Amino acid sequence: xxxxxxxxxxxxxxxxxxxxxxxxxxxxxxxxxxxxxxxxxxxxxxxxxxxxxxxxxxxxxxxxxxxxxxxxxxxxxxxxxxxxxxxxxxxxxxxxxxxxxxxxxxxxxxxxxxxxxxxxxxxxxxxxxxxxxxxxxxxxxxxxxxxxxxxxxxxxxxxxxxxxxxxxxxxxxxxxxxxxxxxxxxxxxxxxxxxxxxxxxxxxxxxxxxxxxxxxxxxxxxxxxxxxxxxxxxxxxxxxxxxxxxxxxxxxxxxxxxxxxxxxxxxxxxxxxxxxxxxxxxxxxxxxxxxxxxxxxxxxxxxxxxxxxxxxxxxxxxxxxxxxxxxxxxxxxxxxxxxxxxxxxxxxxxxxxxxxxxxxxxxxxxxxxxxxxxxxxxxxxxxxxxxxxxxxxxxxxxxxxxxxxxxx
Ligand SMILES: Cc1cc2nc3c(=O)[nH]c(=O)nc-3n(C[C@H](O)[C@H](O)[C@H](O)COP(=O)(O)O)c2cc1C
Numbered sequence: 199x200x201x202x203x204x205x206x207x208x209x210x211x212x213x214x215x216x217x218x219x220x221x222x223x224x225x226x227x228x229x230x231x232x233x234x235x236x237x238x239x240x241x242x243x244x245x246x247x248x249x250x251x252x253x254x255x256x257x258x259x260x261x262x263x264x265x266x267x268x269x270x271x272x273x274x275x276x277x278x279x280x281x282x283x284x285x286x287x288x289x290x291x292x293x294x295x296x297x298x299x300x301x302x303x304x305x306x307x308x309x310x311x312x313x314x315x316x317x318x319x320x321x322x323x324x325x326x327x328x329x330x331x332x333x334x335x336x337x338x339x340x341x342x343x344x345x346x347x348x349x350x351x352x353x354x355x356x357x358x359x360x361x362x363x364x365x366x367x368x369x370x371x372x373x374x375x376x377x378x379x380x381x382x383x384x385x386x387x388x389x390x391x392x393x394x395x396x397x398x399x400x401x402x403x404x405x406x407x408x409x410x411x412x413x414x415x416x417x418x419x420x421x422x423x424x425x426x427x428x429x430x431x432x433x434x435x436x437x438x439x440x441x442x443x444x445x446x447x448x449x450x451x452x453x454x455x456x457x458x459x460x461x462x463x464x465x466x467x468x469x470x471x472x473x474x475x476x477x478x479x480x481x482x483x484x485x486x487x488x489x490x491x492x493x494x495x496x497x498x499x500x501x502x503x504x505x506x507x508x509x510x511x512x513x514x515x516x517x518x519x520x521x522x523x524x525x526x527x528x529x530x531x532x533x534x535x536x537x538x539x540x541x542x543x544x545x546x547x548x549x550x551x552x553x554x555x556x557x558x559x560x561x562x563x564x565x566x567x568x569x570x571x572x573x574x575x576x577x578x579x580x581x582x583x584x585x586x587x588x589x590x591x592x593x594x595x596x597x598x599x600x601x602x603x604x605x606x
Contacts, residue, residue, distance in 0.1 A: 222562045222569045228533045228554035231570060235306075235557035238413055240406040243305055245391035247556050250501035251383045256509065257501030260531030263511035267540050268601045272586030280588040282578050286525065286548050287372065287471045287492060289344075292322030293575045294590055295538055297567075298500075298529050298550035299348035299374065299475075301330025302395070304428055305441065307559035308417045309333065314559055315342035317567035321575075326374055326550070332428035332441060336368045346372035348475065350379060351460060352434055353452045358460065360435035362467055371470040374495070375461065378476030380454045383503045395430075396443040413560075458489050465490035473527075476503075478513045480520035493525035500530050500552050511541060515595075518545025535577025539585065542593040 225231055236244050250257035284294040297318050303310030311333045318325035319342040326346040327338050339345050347370040351358050365373060388394065392402055407414045421428060430438030430448065439448045465472055474486045475495035486494050496517050498507040510528045518526045528541050529550035541549045551574070558570035582588070585597055 218569060219562070219565065222566055225561075225569065226573070228551070228570060228574060231554050231557035231561060231566070234561040238410065238560050239306060240403075240410045240413060242388070242391040242393035242397070242403070242406055243413075245387055246302070246393045247300075247306060247553055249385055249387035249391075250505070251385055251503060252505035254501060255506045256498050256504070256530075259509045260498065260501055260511070261533070263509035264531065264534075264537045264540055266601050267511075267544075267598045269536070269539075269581075269585060270597055270599045271584055272597070275586035275588075277583045277586060277588055280579065280582045282575065282582065282590060284548060284590060286324075291324060291548075293571070293578060294542060294547075295532070295549045295551055295574060295578075296324035297326065297555045298497075298552035299326040299328035299376070300552055300556050301328045302332060302441070303328065303556060303559065304332040304421065305417070306556050307563055308420050310556075310559050311338050312341045313564050314555060314567055315339075315345045317559075317564045317571065318342070319344055320564075321568055321571045323571060324372075327432070329376070329432050330430060331432050332430065334431045335365060335370070339369050343369065344371075346370065346374055346473075347432075348374040348376055350376055350433060351453060351456055351464075353455070355460070355463065357434055358464065359467060361432075362464055364435045366468065366470070372473065373464075373468050373470060374473045374475050375464065376475045376499075377456075377461075378478075378497065378499050378503045380456065382450065383499075384505070385502065395448055396439055396441055396446055399442060399444055417560075458485055461486075461489045461491070477517060478508055478510065480516045483517045483520040483524070483526070484522070487522055487524045491524065493527060494521065495550065496526060496528040496546070497550075498530050511544065514541065514544040514546055521545075535574055535579070535581045538574070538578050539581055539590075539593055540598060542590055543595050543598050 282293050284291050297314050303314060307313050311327055311331045315325045315338050324346055326348045327335060329348050329350045335347055347365045349361055397403060428441045439446045471492045473493045473495060474491045476497050477483055477486060477494045478498060483494055496510040496513055498510055510530045514528055525547050526545055527548040528546045532538060532549050532551045538549050555567055555570055558566040587593060
């Protein structure tokens with residue numbers, strides 16, 4: 199199915215030695231990319247990426263959850279042989295993190311999905327192409343073999359089969375089914391900033407674009423000139439709605455009737471690795487395993503779906519126990535190497551990061567994403583040394599202590 203990448207092709211844990219453009223060199227942590235992207239992107243697009251659902255309760259608790267754990271490091275351990283390489287589904291990756299699927303990335307950066315996938319491949323980590331993307335999935339995997347594909351299941355079995363078959367024929371080996379979106383979320387922030395899909399032409403939208411001339415010329419007009427108006431390319435086996443239109447409605451065929459039988463059907467059809475994304479309850483982890491999933495991503499969609507949903511870090515120990523040996527991964531709120539290590543200590547084998555990589559693509563294209571990956575990788579490496587471990591399998595709950603926070 200998948201083959202082991204020879205370790206020699208993996209970049210080392212050392213930070214990149216290529217000289218960085220000055221604008222990127224000033225960005226020292228993943229959070230630094232957000233302010234830079236806010237200056238680059240039109241308000242509705244930045245708001246779409248940064249925003250979450252309703253009162254942002256889950257968005258905030260995703261970050262707080264990490265602060266509830268402190269490290270209890272070991273000292274005077276020879277850590278000179280440390281390595282953060284991680285084996286996952288028979289492949290060896292250079293770091294224990296990857297790029298989460300994000301819709302409409304080609305509006306944040308010119309050819310955004312390809313930018314993210316190529317930087318990930320170059321840096322030896324996985325990237326997941328979103329089903330809500332604007333570049334045909336065939337083009338992305340041609341540019342970056344090894345990319346994973348995330349699907350939102352269309353409502354009816356024929357269309358599910360056709361989409362899954364299309365991804366298989368294109369050469370994808372890992373299929374991620376996102377299951378936390380039976381209905382669209384309540385994202386009031388999108389209404390407030392004027393974001394919708396498709397975007398509706400208006401004076402306000404034109405103004406939003408004109409006040410971000412670097413984005414207008416370097417991303418939007420460049421895309422229009424080179425590739426025409428972007429469409430949703432990968433929601434179904436056939437092309438979907440354009441990204442800007444006064445009248446077209448997107449086809450959100452009902453997903454609220456989907457259940458585990460649909461997963462069982464896809465399992466029979468999909469020969470590669472099958473992952474369920476959006477699990478938060480231990481019983482659903484057990485069901486995923488029973489229905490033949492190879493792994494799950496514990497996720498509350500970065501706080502963008504059910505506001506008030508438990509943070510994945512808090513859910514991890516219970517979910518990992520119920521998973522019974524199936525591969526458990528997580529996302530939502532990971533911003534530091536220390537966060538990655540806390541997630542691994544609590545039962546995750548791998549983590550994914552969303553928004554910061556989207557911002558990195560917006561401000562620095564492939565070099566920006568590589569820089570962000572390098573920063574997170576350097577943090578993991580440094581923290582492994584200070585925790586006294588050489589191998590990520592040593593990262594367990596013994597190295598963590600619960601912090602009492604004022605809200606406790
Ligand atoms: C702009 C944006 C678009 C997203 N689109 C998708 C998507 O198409 N499919 C999906 O499964 N998750 C999507 N997500 C959720 C991410 O895959 C991931 O779960 C989340 O961003 C992780 O949280 P973080 O941003 O705090 O790292 C999106 C997130 C963002 C920020």
